[in-house]
Amino acid sequence: MVRVGRRSSESGRAATATRAEVIYTGPELGQARALAQPGAHLSPPAVTSAAVEAESVSLLPGEHTVARRARFALVNACTLASLSLGLLAIFLAMRGDVRSAAACLVACVVFDGLDGALARKLGVTSPFGAQMDSLADMCSFGIAAPVVVHALLAGEAAAAITVPACALVAVCAAIRLARFNVSPKDGRFFCGVPTTMVAAVLALGTLIAPSAPVGLQVAAVVLLALAMVSSFPYVKLARLLRLPPWVLVLPVVGALVNYEVTFAVVVLAYLASGPVLWIRNRATA
Numbered sequence: 001m002v003r004v005g006r007r008s009s010e011s012g013r014a015a016t017a018t019r020a021e022v023i024y025t026g027p028e029l030g031q032a033r034a035l036a037q038p039g040a041h042l043s044p045p046a047v048t049s050a051a052v053e054a055e056s057v058s059l060l061p062g063e064h065t066v067a068r069r070a071r072f073a074l075v076n077a078c079t080l081a082s083l084s085l086g087l088l089a090i091f092l093a094m095r096g097d098v099r100s101a102a103a104c105l106v107a108c109v110v111f112d113g114l115d116g117a118l119a120r121k122l123g124v125t126s127p128f129g130a131q132m133d134s135l136a137d138m139c140s141f142g143i144a145a146p147v148v149v150h151a152l153l154a155g156e157a158a159a160a161i162t163v164p165a166c167a168l169v170a171v172c173a174a175i176r177l178a179r180f181n182v183s184p185k186d187g188r189f190f191c192g193v194p195t196t197m198v199a200a201v202l203a204l205g206t207l208i209a210p211s212a213p214v215g216l217q218v219a220a221v222v223l224l225a226l227a228m229v230s231s232f233p234y235v236k237l238a239r240l241l242r243l244p245p246w247v248l249v250l251p252v253v254g255a256l257v258n259y260e261v262t263f264a265v266v267v268l269a270y271l272a273s274g275p276v277l278w279i280r281n282r283a284t285a
Contacts, residue, residue: 010080020240020269026283029031030247034108047155059072059126059128060072060124060126061126062126062130068123068124071118071122071123071124072124072126072129074118074122074215075118075119075122075124075129076115076129076132077116077131078111078114078115078118079111079112079115079132079133080136080138081111082107082111082112082115082136082137082140083110083135083136083139083140085104085105085107085108085111085140086104086105086108086136086139086140086141086143086144087139087144088101088104089102089104089105089108089144089147089148089149090143090144090148091138092104093144093147093148093150093151094151096151098148098151098152098190098206098210099207099210100147101144101151102148102202102203102206102207103203103207104144105140105141105144105145105148105199105200105202105203106200106203106204106207108140108141108144108199109196109199109200109203112133112136112137112140112141112196113196115129115133116133130181131181134181136179137173137177137195138173138174138177138195139188140199141173141195141196141198141199142173142174142177142195143170143191143204144145144199145169145173145198145199145202146166146167146169146170146202147166148164148202148203148206149162149166149169149202149206149217149221150166151161152206152210152217153166153214153217153218156214157214157218161216161218164223165218165222165225166221168221168222168226169198169202169224170223171225172225172226172228172229173198173225173228175193175228175229176192176194176195176228176229177195179191179192179229186233187236188235188236188239189233189234189236190233190234190235190236191231191232191233191234192227192228192229192230192231192232192234192274192284193224193227193228193230193234193270193271193274194228194234195228198224198225198227198228201224202221202224203262205217205220208259208260208263209260209263209264212260217233223271224271227271227274230274230276231278232274232275232277233274233277233278233281234270234273234274234277235273235277238251251266
């Protein structure tokens with residue numbers, strides 16, 4: 001309908017319409033009814049269409065050649081593969097096949113690293129790809145990873161302990177991913193441990209040390225969840241690979257001696273590096 005406001009001039013002359021407000025009250029488009037005071041000579045406006053056509057948004061910025069479209073499809077196929085493997089991990093965990101589910105999580109980590117690297121290498125990075133990658137990470141690392149861990153611990157500890165611990169992983173992963181999406185990017189450090197790395201640790205821990213003490217496993221799950229939402233700076237993997245060769249060889253040698261202990265030491269060392277860097281930065285500021 002059309003609501004018309006009128007006012008009289010200060011000199012007492014005839015009222016004239018000063019404002020018209022169009023309000024659509026139903027699904028019928030192209031029709032309106034004029035509501036006017038008696039004596040006003042106004043004809044209802046002609047409404048031709050009330051539908052607003054949405055602007056088409058290009059998912060791939062830049063030139064849309066066949067080659068670029070193919071590269072864009074390849075990158076997003078890796079993201080969808082990570083998402084699908086995360087769902088498969090959930091289904092396998094529900095059936096009790098925890099080791100296969102953990103292996104699927106490791107594959108998720110591989111595809112998650114591959115899609116970003118390919119997008120940068122092939123020059124097809126896009127906001128769409130970044131958003132889809134974040135959603136896939138939430139499914140694979142924020143949901144599938146704690147489900148697999150819960151399937152591992154379900155028969156060993158009470159649900160009152162395992163459920164809150166695994167739910168904490170999902171909650172912290174969502175916070176971590178949302179914070180990453182809206183925060184300025186730092187090429188050197190992560191703010192908190194990435195969800196991908198936490199999922200990798202949980203999956204490898206399930207494969208390497210499934211018989212570790214239950215209390216220790218629950219404590220590790222809680223610690224990793226809180227590390228995701230911490231503000232401690234953690235060195236990115238690319239910078240770790242620039243360490244002296246002898247530092248990189250040590251974990252390999254340790255794994256040959258005792259891979260379970262070596263895995264735990266490497267994880268704890270990385271988790272401790274965040275607070276150490278934070279203290280050093282504050283001391284030098």
